[in-house]
Amino acid sequence: MSDAANSAPPAPNVDPTALQEIAPGVHVITDHRVPLVPNIGIILGTDAALVVDTGMGPANGQKVLDCAKRLAGDRPLILTLTHFHPEHGFGAQVFKGAARIHYNRTQRDELAAKGEGYLGMFKTFGPGVAAALEGTKLVEPDDVYEGASATIDLGGRTVELRTWGLAHTAGDQVVWLPQERILFTGDLAEERIFPIFPWFPPNDADIDGARWAQVLGELIAWNPAIVVPGHGDLGGAEILKAVRDYMVDLGRRVAAERKSGKDADTVVASLGPKIRAEHPDWAAPEWIDFAIRYYSTLS
Numbered sequence: 001m002s003d004a005a006n007s008a009p010p011a012p013n014v015d016p017t018a019l020q021e022i023a024p025g026v027h028v029i030t031d032h033r034v035p036l037v038p039n040i041g042i043i044l045g046t047d048a049a050l051v052v053d054t055g056m057g058p059a060n061g062q063k064v065l066d067c068a069k070r071l072a073g074d075r076p077l078i079l080t081l082t083h084f085h086p087e088h089g090f091g092a093q094v095f096k097g098a099a100r101i102h103y104n105r106t107q108r109d110e111l112a113a114k115g116e117g118y119l120g121m122f123k124t125f126g127p128g129v130a131a132a133l134e135g136t137k138l139v140e141p142d143d144v145y146e147g148a149s150a151t152i153d154l155g156g157r158t159v160e161l162r163t164w165g166l167a168h169t170a171g172d173q174v175v176w177l178p179q180e181r182i183l184f185t186g187d188l189a190e191e192r193i194f195p196i197f198p199w200f201p202p203n204d205a206d207i208d209g210a211r212w213a214q215v216l217g218e219l220i221a222w223n224p225a226i227v228v229p230g231h232g233d234l235g236g237a238e239i240l241k242a243v244r245d246y247m248v249d250l251g252r253r254v255a256a257e258r259k260s261g262k263d264a265d266t267v268v269a270s271l272g273p274k275i276r277a278e279h280p281d282w283a284a285p286e287w288i289d290f291a292i293r294y295y296s297t298l299s
C-alpha cells in the first residue's frame with residue numbers, strides 16, 4: 001500500500017461496482033479501503049430489504065439507494081445506521097420517502113444534538129470531503145426503538161439491531177443476522193485501521209473505551225462467521241479481537257505512563273511512535289494520538 005501521507009486522499013466516493021454477495025441475499029458495497037467510505041450492507045428478505053449505512057452526502061446516498069432498489073425490486077426498503085457519523089449516515093436524506101428510516105433513540109438524539117456540528121467539522125477535511133457533503137441535509141428517522149434491541153423480520157430472514165450505550169459513540173448499533181451469523185459492526189471495529197477515537201473536546205468527548213472493549217468481548221462471544229467492519233476488509237472474529245486487544249493494551253500503557261508523572265503531550269510523543277511501529281500494516285495512524293489523549297483523561 002502506498003504511503004497515504006505522500007498523496008492527496010481519494011475522494012470519499014461509494015463505488016457500487018464494489019458489490020459483493022457474502023451470503024445468499026446479503027450484499028455489501030465494500031469500501032475498497034477508501035478513507036471515509038464505509039462498508040454498506042443491503043440485506044434482502046422475501047418481504048423487505050434493509051440497508052445498513054448510506055455513505056457520506058446525498059450523491060453517495062443516491063448511489064446506495066439506486067443499488068438497493070435494483071437488488072430489492074418491488075420490496076419496500078428500510079434504512080438503519082450503525083451510528084450517526086457523517087460517512088455512515090449523512091446520505092440518509094435521499095432515503096426519506098423511499099425507505100422507512102429506523103434508528104435507536106440514542107442515535108437519533110445524538111444526531112439531533114451533534115449532526116450540524118459534525119457537518120461543519122467534516123467540511124474542513126479538504127475539498128473531496130466538502131464536495132461529498134455538498135447539499136447535505138439532516139433528516140429525522142421515521143421509526144425509533146427504545147432500549148437495547150429491536151428485531152426486524154424481512155420475510156424469511158430475521159435481523160437484530162443491538163445497542164449498548166456509550167462506546168465509539170453514544171448510539172452505536174450493530175446489525176446481526178443470527179441465522180447466517182453475520183455481524184455488521186460500524187466503527188466499533190475496523191480492520192487493519194487504527195480505531196477511530198472521536199475525541200474532540202469540548203465539542204464531542206462522548207467515548208467510553210471500557211464499554212467499547214466490553215462490547216467487543218460480547219460480540220466475540222457471539223462467534224460471528226462473517227464480520228463486516230465499519231471500514232476495511234471483511235473477515236471473522238479476529239477483527240474484533242484485534243481491536244479489543246489494541247484498546248485494552250493502549251489503555252494500560254497510557255495509564256502506566258501517566259502514573260510515572262507524564263502529561264498527555266509527553267505520552268503522545270513517547271508512546272505514539274511505538275504504537276505506530278507495532279502495527280506497520282494498519283492505516284489511519286492519526287487516530288493513535290486521539291486515543292492516547294482520551295485514555296490520558298482516565299488516569
Ligand SMILES: [Zn+2]
Nearest residue numbers: 083085187196
Ligand atoms: Zn464512526
